[in-house]
Amino acid sequence: MAERRHLISIDDLSDDELRWIVERGVEYSRGTAGATQPLSGTVVGVLFRKTSTRTRTAFSAGALRLGAGLVTYGPADLQLATGESVEDTGAVLSGMLDVLVARTAGPEAELRAYAGQKQMSVINAMSAVEHPTQALADLTTIVQHFGRVEGVRVLYVGEGNNTASALTLALSRYPGTELHLRTPAGYGVEQRYLDQAAASARRSGARVEQRHDLSGLPPVDVVYTTRWQTTGSTKPTPHWRSEFAPFQVNEALMAAAPDAVFMHDLPAHRGEEVTAAVLDGPRSIAFTQAENKYHSARAVLEWCVASRPSGGAGR
Numbered sequence: 001m002a003e004r005r006h007l008i009s010i011d012d013l014s015d016d017e018l019r020w021i022v023e024r025g026v027e028y029s030r031g032t033a034g035a036t037q038p039l040s041g042t043v044v045g046v047l048f049r050k051t052s053t054r055t056r057t058a059f060s061a062g063a064l065r066l067g068a069g070l071v072t073y074g075p076a077d078l079q080l081a082t083g084e085s086v087e088d089t090g091a092v093l094s095g096m097l098d099v100l101v102a103r104t105a106g107p108e109a110e111l112r113a114y115a116g117q118k119q120m121s122v123i124n125a126m127s128a129v130e131h132p133t134q135a136l137a138d139l140t141t142i143v144q145h146f147g148r149v150e151g152v153r154v155l156y157v158g159e160g161n162n163t164a165s166a167l168t169l170a171l172s173r174y175p176g177t178e179l180h181l182r183t184p185a186g187y188g189v190e191q192r193y194l195d196q197a198a199a200s201a202r203r204s205g206a207r208v209e210q211r212h213d214l215s216g217l218p219p220v221d222v223v224y225t226t227r228w229q230t231t232g233s234t235k236p237t238p239h240w241r242s243e244f245a246p247f248q249v250n251e252a253l254m255a256a257a258p259d260a261v262f263m264h265d266l267p268a269h270r271g272e273e274v275t276a277a278v279l280d281g282p283r284s285i286a287f288t289q290a291e292n293k294y295h296s297a298r299a300v301l302e303w304c305v306a307s308r309p310s311g312g313a314g315r
């Protein structure tokens with residue numbers, strides 16, 4: 001059996017692989033990907049230890065449409081719930097599945113443990129720290145809308161969560177791209193992701209910066225936010241809402257970005273991180289972005305099982 005690839009972090013992808021998945025996602029979205037069934041004869045396992053609407057459906061529907069069989073597990077179905085180790089679970093599943101799509105409760109160590117073999121691809125369907133398949137769908141959406149990622153300027157407002165980390169790693173790979181992270185103090189993207197992005201940006205010419213206020217906003221093409229209650233996390237202070245309130249994306253903030261579209265990884269809480277007027281308004285592409293999770297998921301699944309070259313030396 002061919003060696004399988006894992007997608008635990010955006011950092012697992014070379015620049016060529018990142019571009020291939022994004023462009024392939026665009027082809028799936030346009031119906032120009034061809035009628036092939038690259039997952040024909042494979043079996044995909046879908047393990048969600050946390051709630052999911054978009055990602056679970058995107059990968060399940062995507063796997064079925066590409067010809068795979070599907071096995072799904074809820075949070076308490078596997079013997080993990082009775083104390084079997086993740087290493088043993090991964091070893092067993094890898095003898096039976098071609099791909100495991102997993103959303104975990106904690107950091108990436110669990111996913112890396114499942115990925116301690118090469119017969120079964122492991123896809124990170126969101127961990128506490130990174131949400132790579134969201135970033136891939138987001139870049140697919142950006143290409144769909146702007147025709148490119150290069151040079152696109154993104155203002156990310158709100159909690160520096162798993163979505164923000166993945167977006168930071170992904171956007172920093174593209175020449176001329178700007179990512180302006182504006183997060184409440186104490187809720188920023190972790191320094192290790194900023195450091196990784198800074199290394200990528202030095203190569204690509206991208207620009208990534210994080211600040212903790214909304215003054216002096218630069219001209220941008222995209223305003224992006226995420227809900228304030230990141231899955232599985234609790235806020236350390238009781239008064240966190242007052243710290244987040246200034247970071248709401250509302251009509252006043254959008255007026256400061258007059259040419260920008262609005263993106264959101266969803267689910268949304270109207271009246272908290274975003275107003276209904278913005279989310280449901282003419283500049284919002286958030287629901288197209290959600291549909292792109294499905295198109296992008298097919299590209300990710302195809303990449304996992306394909307035996308194409310990994311994209312050249314280094315990045």
Ligand SMILES: NC(=O)NCCC[C@H](N)C(=O)O
Pocket residue numbers: 054055126131134161162163226227229230231265266267
């Ligand atoms: N698009 C999604 O996967 N949405 C669910 C998670 C959103 C957010 N990043 C969270 O961690 O709660």
